[in-house]
Amino acid sequence: MSDQKLAGKVALVTGSARNIGRAIAHQLADEGASIVVNAVSDQDAADTVVSEIKAKGGNAIACLTNVTDVDAVNAMVARAKDELGGMDILVLNASSRGQVPFLEMTHAQWRNVLDITLDGAFFCAQACLPSMKEAGWGRIVTLGGISWHVGTSTRVHNLVSKSGLAGFTRGLAVEFAADGVTVNCVSPGFIDTVRPASAGVRPDHKINAPIDRMGTSDEIASMVRHLCLPESAYVTGQIMHVNGGLYLGGS
Numbered sequence: 001m002s003d004q005k006l007a008g009k010v011a012l013v014t015g016s017a018r019n020i021g022r023a024i025a026h027q028l029a030d031e032g033a034s035i036v037v038n039a040v041s042d043q044d045a046a047d048t049v050v051s052e053i054k055a056k057g058g059n060a061i062a063c064l065t066n067v068t069d070v071d072a073v074n075a076m077v078a079r080a081k082d083e084l085g086g087m088d089i090l091v092l093n094a095s096s097r098g099q100v101p102f103l104e105m106t107h108a109q110w111r112n113v114l115d116i117t118l119d120g121a122f123f124c125a126q127a128c129l130p131s132m133k134e135a136g137w138g139r140i141v142t143l144g145g146i147s148w149h150v151g152t153s154t155r156v157h158n159l160v161s162k163s164g165l166a167g168f169t170r171g172l173a174v175e176f177a178a179d180g181v182t183v184n185c186v187s188p189g190f191i192d193t194v195r196p197a198s199a200g201v202r203p204d205h206k207i208n209a210p211i212d213r214m215g216t217s218d219e220i221a222s223m224v225r226h227l228c229l230p231e232s233a234y235v236t237g238q239i240m241h242v243n244g245g246l247y248l249g250g251s
Contacts, residue, residue, distance in 0.1 A: 004032025005229050010084045012036040012077065014067055014124060015094030017045035019193040020143065023221035024091055025049055028228060029058035034084040036076065037062045038094070059084065067094050067120030077127040087131040089228050092121045092142045092165075097158050110157045117161035121168055129176065138181035139228040142169050143220075144239060146189045149247045166239060173237030182236040184227045189243025191215045211244030 016025040017039035025035045035053055037060055039046040046062035053060040061083055065076040080087055096116045100109055132138025148159040166185055173183040190207055192214040223242050241247055
């Protein structure tokens with residue numbers, strides 16, 4: 001028997017061509033899951049992650065899909081079912097932080113961040129949940145963040161979208177518990193990643209956490225992986241803080 005606890009499962013990880021999403025894709029693949037590597041436009045980066053997974057003996061496909069396009073999302077999930085055999089795990093990692101003073105923020109900037117995080121979650125979950133219900137087993141993990149718990153200047157749109165994602169997580173957790181589907185949120189602290197231009201310059205300040213360093217993508221991915229395992233079936237509707245103790249609240 002395989003010691004890979006997710007053997008036979010299929011996982012869609014949005015925004016998985018780099019950073020935290022890439023690390024999640026790798027860790028789920030290491031547990032035996034077949035991976036849908038999703039990116040919005042960088043085919044080379046997505047193909048690289050697929051190649052890395054296959055080089056380790058895993059299975060993966062790359063899908064360039066804008067998660068705010070419902071038709072494209074439905075096509076991506078249909079392809080995953082056809083080519084990989086199902087849809088069991090959904091990790092909602094795609095987001096856009098932006099960094100704009102509130103009084104300078106345009107409605108287009110506001111909508112872009114909310115649409116990727118919230119509309120993307122809505123479309124992906126609606127596309128994936130029927131398969132999970134049919135199988136009587138599923139895992140959905142959303143990616144939150146430290147900012148909306150502690151407050152962060154120039155990112156009101158991001159804070160609103162991530163706080164909305166917490167409500168989304170809890171609502172689905174309650175509604176689909178009887179179907180064997182768990183839904184949880186992993187909330188990273190300050191993570192050492194390569195920041196896209198849209199995120200702006202990394203703030204220059206001390207972490208001021210009990211574990212006084214930045215976290216790694218693999219440390220976030222390990223929590224996501226844990227929540228996707230069979231033994232995590234009694235954990236749902238939770239926000240799992242991975243931030244070195246910077247935030248100690250429970251909500």
